[in-house]
Amino acid sequence: MSAATPEHIMQIGLGFWSSKTLLSGVELGVFSTLADGPADLPTLQSKLALHPRSARDFLDTLVALKLLERENGIYSNTPDTDLYLDRAKPSYIGGVLEMANARLYGFWGSLTEALRSGELQNEGKGGGDNFFAAMYADPDRLRGFLGAMSAISAGAAQAIAGKFPWSEYKTFADIGSAQGMVPATLAHAHPHLTGIGFDLPVVKPVFEEFIAQRGVADRVRFRSGNFFEDPLPDVDVIVMGHILHDWDLAGKKTLLGKAFDALSKGGAVIVYDAIIDDDRRENAFGLLMSLNMLIETSGGFDYTGADCQAWMREAGFSRTRVEPLVGPDSMVIGFK
Numbered sequence: 001m002s003a004a005t006p007e008h009i010m011q012i013g014l015g016f017w018s019s020k021t022l023l024s025g026v027e028l029g030v031f032s033t034l035a036d037g038p039a040d041l042p043t044l045q046s047k048l049a050l051h052p053r054s055a056r057d058f059l060d061t062l063v064a065l066k067l068l069e070r071e072n073g074i075y076s077n078t079p080d081t082d083l084y085l086d087r088a089k090p091s092y093i094g095g096v097l098e099m100a101n102a103r104l105y106g107f108w109g110s111l112t113e114a115l116r117s118g119e120l121q122n123e124g125k126g127g128g129d130n131f132f133a134a135m136y137a138d139p140d141r142l143r144g145f146l147g148a149m150s151a152i153s154a155g156a157a158q159a160i161a162g163k164f165p166w167s168e169y170k171t172f173a174d175i176g177s178a179q180g181m182v183p184a185t186l187a188h189a190h191p192h193l194t195g196i197g198f199d200l201p202v203v204k205p206v207f208e209e210f211i212a213q214r215g216v217a218d219r220v221r222f223r224s225g226n227f228f229e230d231p232l233p234d235v236d237v238i239v240m241g242h243i244l245h246d247w248d249l250a251g252k253k254t255l256l257g258k259a260f261d262a263l264s265k266g267g268a269v270i271v272y273d274a275i276i277d278d279d280r281r282e283n284a285f286g287l288l289m290s291l292n293m294l295i296e297t298s299g300g301f302d303y304t305g306a307d308c309q310a311w312m313r314e315a316g317f318s319r320t321r322v323e324p325l326v327g328p329d330s331m332v333i334g335f336k
């Protein structure tokens with residue numbers, strides 16, 4: 001029998017110390033600055049406008065957290081932070097962390113209140129605009145959010161391009177496409193495919209710019225629409241990534257029913273999210289994501305593969321299966 005220790009409890013209980021140190025590092029541009037070249041403490045203190053009191057503690061904390069390296073007093077990025085946290089590189093994933101720092105970090109402070117009230121705790125608290133309306137009223141936040149979605153979905157997009165039998169299909173639509181990471185990745189990997197990114201009208205210019213940059217504008221088009229009010233495009237495959245978890249059970253079932261109606265016979269729907277394991281005890285990220293939906297939405301929640309397959313069968317899909325993608329994400333496929 002293993003002896004009890006407080007270590008695990010304390011690591012989780014004070015986990016926000018490490019989290020916020022990284023988020024402030026991204027906000028201050030520590031990693032982008034060091035991507036220009038290694039630097040010593042006085043140089044960084046001046047370039048990052050840090051007060052002398054804690055500059056050394058801050059940078060050495062990042063060293064101890066294995067997010068920076070230090071040799072003979074000279075700080076540099078690790079290979080990971082240089083690739084993923086330098087704003088000048090296309091591989092930058094800091095958009096998600098900037099969003100977490102600017103929004104979620106504060107909103108999660110109200111988790112206890114949310115658990116008691118069942119009410120969201122973000123910009124929409126107290127009956128304001130819904131999450132997307134509030135976010136999309138500000139062009140900078142719109143771009144930031146859509147870019148963050150691309151960073152979150154890049155790995156899943158590659159896995160979906162590799163794991164689904166695309167050679168059997170010709171057309172697809174990505175419903176709630178954001179900037180278009182999934183359509184761009186699918187079109188790039190499979191030159192026989194043509195696709196549609198379907199999202200709210202305000203997303204169009206950001207989508208079209210991204211698709212042109214990726215060189216697939218001849219095969220991927222944008223369609224403006226509201227997925228609760230408008231019909232979904234008639235295609236062979238419908239993808240819904242990080243969509244179903246935003247909505248309550250009725251909304252989830254409505255979207256799956258609309259996908260079934262729009263698909264051609266023999267078509268398929270691919271739903272991906274941080275799908276929770278059926279026993280609801282392993283995928284901590286998926287369960288935390290569901291709490292994040294409590295903070296961010298009025299009825300959204302994450303779900304297991306068994307839940308989603310049952311909803312798909314209820315919508316009319318005849319065969320369903322779950323396949324892991326990358327990290328905490330899995331896809332649930334339903335065949336019409």
Ligand SMILES: C[S@@+](CC[C@H](N)C(=O)[O-])C[C@H]1O[C@@H](n2cnc3c(N)ncnc32)[C@H](O)[C@@H]1O
Nearest residue numbers: 149153176177178199200225226227228241242
């Ligand atoms: C959480 S993001 C997911 C983006 C992308 N599928 C991914 O996985 O990275 C949800 C997307 O749904 C879009 N959306 C929200 N409500 C919508 C609606 N009623 N009709 C169409 N799109 C909507 C948002 O604009 C946003 O791009």
